[in-house]
Amino acid sequence: MRIRRCAVLYLEPREDTAFDLGELLQGGDGIRRVRRWLALAPHLGDEVEVDAAGRELLGALSPTQWIDPGTLDAEVAAALPRLIGLGLVVTDAAGHDALRQRDESLRAVHWHPLAATLHAFTRWSGVNTVRNSQDSGTETAVAMREVLGAPPVEAASVTAADDAVTLPRILPNDFDALLARRATCRNFDAQRRVPFEVFAQVLQRVFAAQAEVRVSDDLVFLKKNVPSGGGLHPMECYLIVQHAEGVAPGLYHYHATAHALEPLPVPDGRSWEGDGLRGFVMDMVAQQHWFADAHVLVILAPRFDRTFWKYRHHAKGYRVVAMEAGHLSQTLYLSATEAGLGAFITGAINEVQVEQAFGLDPIHQGALAICGFGWRAQAMETAELDPGGEVWRLAAEPGSA
Template structure:
């Protein structure tokens, strides 16, 4: 329903080319030709080209303009701000082709996937599967998050009905019974679906603006150095394996791929040794070289791949039963190939980190050695927008596989965990979680039997 006091604007990215009696709406790869326009319709489009305008300013009282505005809004060419007199309530901002409107039914609560959050422009209501965002201007609408019926917000009946209809049209509301009764919908959690849609190309993201390796921070913040600042403890030198001998003595790639298994039972009477740990770290995670770009960026090279060669991952061995190494938590300095002490073995945080593995290991045993993987988030987030954390998790995956295969070639047992205690990691390291966070863990040891 077109209303004289609502405000209309061309959707972001849309260009309107007007010619006598017609116009072309462009938003690559989409376009729409408008022909046979009346003089009031042409005038309304020219006004929209100059910027946002109310229905009155666009001539919505004309019999021809109101249907045109409704048609363009329903097709997603316009963003519409619904107003109560001169007070802005909300704005529908399309970023894809809208779904067809359906007959208005009873007001429904917000979907479990709908999120209200603040961004640089204010408050916004979003749904990962929607074709639009609903920008909130009136704080009364926040009551929706608490389950308020739109009719209870103190709005005139026609606006309350329009809000309920727009929420349903945008896919922001849902039948709770349907969301919990359907396996496909119920199986997705809100964070998982949001993460999936926000870190991939799709209807919301169709260009590389604000997506991918934009180096958005380049002109505002310095890039973090490739080498992590050293922990203060005295370093423990690690032996360097003979890679040339390993090239000929190792089992074949096919053999280690076929022989790789997750090992959940370990021989504590014959624990992994410091030399074996050193070899595993050297073969999988050492920094082989660092390339400096003309812009001053540092791009390390390691045995596993990393998007943009940023290599934000760090390894923290937590030793409980490692021959030749005192129990405790260490950091592997991949540049110097040394271990640096981080936390004592009797630290409550270290004990918690070890206990989290008991759900993974046979007979609720504790590990000989736990390798924690952390991410220095700024290394990847300095360059990447929207996909930074997704890239980090992909990096964790390739490092996990590298550790698995090297451990198999060495005759060691390994089992990755699908979780770890991120709070205990933060406590043990004393590092702000937003600067460096735990993103993976894998147990290493001498296999039983």
């Protein structure tokens, strides 16, 4: 058997604190502090506590060179069985295939180490954002101000007012009117269905390939209506369709070149009967009930291996992937607004549940955000930011949405 350290590993010294009455009664500040070392290895996705012997061994092993464990100092080697069991040290032994393959999979995608760690350890599982806001007393803007204090100024100035060059305000045109109506929708009308043609047009404008450049049999660049780092367009779109004409409620993958929906199976333990699909949506969007009735939701799930094929171990690779989600979101907002629909995007999602439901491996392809669109409700039950009154003034007019 040979061993080596896993490909990417960071060690974090962490201090956990808790109130301790005994500490207070003894004249202290009443805070009990426990210091631990946590190993952060992206191929595992879970924090692992390590002791001093484990830290020493991890620091002694190479992530690239295989060695015979018999060459290790006996005192240091005592920590080896636990680290192998955790997957922080990998072996070429047949009994440890799964953890070794997981580590090799991460190596093969060419992640930048910091980006891999960020992605792996900022994913949520089972988070309820509404309850968290309630518990922290930050449900409303007024409450946030009271709890958090004053935020940084809304528009920063970096020079004296007398030095500023005042620009002319240009008269608005139709595009400006469209931009003015672009506002995040938090009130959807679940009683209406999006027409099939409108549904298809929004997907075509936002996510479809408009043209392609074939360099070779296995190298093709797509032209879409959004920019993409290196022109690689790694973003795959997985849909949750709830209220669209001609499309059965359920899960789908959108094929960008075929402009087609590929039906996906119902995840184990789930049912779309009754409110089953809506409940599924609630779990995916971390209980943000204001998005639960959206007619169509789109999981933005980049294929990291496609971007990192070019940008190998690149410090900016993950950043350009995240930027692409923003480009797609704004294009969706404008396309939906032009069609008379509302749209949204949220990064507050339970990525782990999304990945499990859609069969995604976060090393190769992970959920980054969820956006969606549909008919806006006639009444505002959840506050929307529309200071110009463009959306809700129009929504109050007969026949508008």
